[in-house]
């Protein structure tokens with residue numbers, strides 16, 4: 213007896229089926245396996261919704277098809293009425309064809325041709341391949357449902373737009389021609405998906421590269437967690453992005469089976485460390501590189517916001533805007549580091565530019581001639597460069613700080629590998645591996661850059677209560693301070709080889 217398929221399957225779910233038949237099967241038939249929405253994912257949804265709402269403002273005549281309580285039938289009925297009235301612009305118009313259900317961000321009626329333009333809004337600064345698949349499916353459903361379509365566009369963010377002038381925030385890119393070639397491939401894909409959904413068996417799909425392309429599948433823990441591979445294995449080797457999947461597809465997951473001739477010298481070294489557990493350290497390289505650094509060392513870390521819709525002077529979509537820094541100054545290896553910190557106050561309206569007070573405080577904290585140490589300094593360098601434009605009166609001081617930047621990350625990547633790094637050289641992996649678990653970020657109220665962004669977003673929101681603000685402030689200060697403190701200890705550890 214085949215399994216019952218719901219009357220309507222949304223486009224979002226079908227896109228999961230494009231990624232993997234097991235994914236859509238589990239999300240339709242084994243809902244209990246769907247993990248709760250993480251704060252990171254929720255923040256992405258919120259951002260996407262905010263961009264869609266902002267895009268609607270470009271169509272003042274638009275009429276919204278409400279979707280209260282996921283009333284699919286009501287939405288389809290309301291759409292039919294608006295279409296029949298030739299409503300000039302409709303938001304969230306709903307369509308159904310053979311059980312596939314889709315809603316269009318914007319459709320616009322052309323009375324001259326009596327056809328419709330379809331506009332899909334994307335919270336990105338360019339059209340990606342995954343957008344084309346998504347819009348292609350959407351339009352296929354709409355066209356088969358009987359909508360005469362003349363043009364299809366993706367409306368995405370424009371990285372040349374600068375706040376406060378948001379008149380050019382969006383670019384509409386015509387993708388009508390690009391979608392033509394996809395059209396014939398959709399029907400067979402849908403046949404496969406519905407066939408899989410009607411089956412009594414979970415599709416026998418093995419894990420692979422497709423689990424994180426185009427995005428991380430929600431069943432990663434379920435499918436990857438049930439693998440019985442020995443640890444460490446192929447997936448604990450750092451780098452090797454393409455090569456890793458080539459080896460995986462040939463069945464080389466166990467470290468003992470990986471053919472060394474397929475690896476670079478560096479990769480062989482890491483493989484050896486994982487097999488033996490013996491840490492690799494190139495002392496001469498560390499000594500040579502660190503000898504170039506100059507005391508007093510100034511350890512710098514920024515936390516930033518990067519809103520899709522810019523809200524700060526001179527910034528564009530996703531521009532990194534620092535709202536916090538931590539600086540530790542180390543006079544010499546025996547001295548106790550001196551700490552400076554800054555967290556922009558939550559302004560009354562929640563919109564005061566955090567950079568106004570941050571820049572002078574930063575210049576003061578980083579004054580001097582010593583090397584400025586930042587883990588993955590490329591990020592701090594980019595932030596400083598942007599701040600030079602934002603605050604021209606401090607441009608020379610900020611440029612001087614930038615010119616002093618040094619970075620322990622490339623030194624560690626080149627000279628050290630420890631089995632506990634696994635596949636990552638991030639500070640969160642390297643710190644505890646070399647210095648001990650006391651330097652772990654586990655159990656911190658704010659434990660990574662994304663969490664810091666969300667915490668600051670809440671901190672500066674006008675409705676946040678005072679006790680909650682104090683809680684968030686403490687967590688943010690602790691986190692940023694920890695980031696520079698771990699680097700202080702890491703650099704002290706590296707200096708043991710500079711003797």
Ligand code: SF4
Nearest residue numbers: 232235423429431435
């Ligand atoms: S984790 Fe991979 S194999 Fe499992 S459902 Fe997702 S995409 Fe499919």
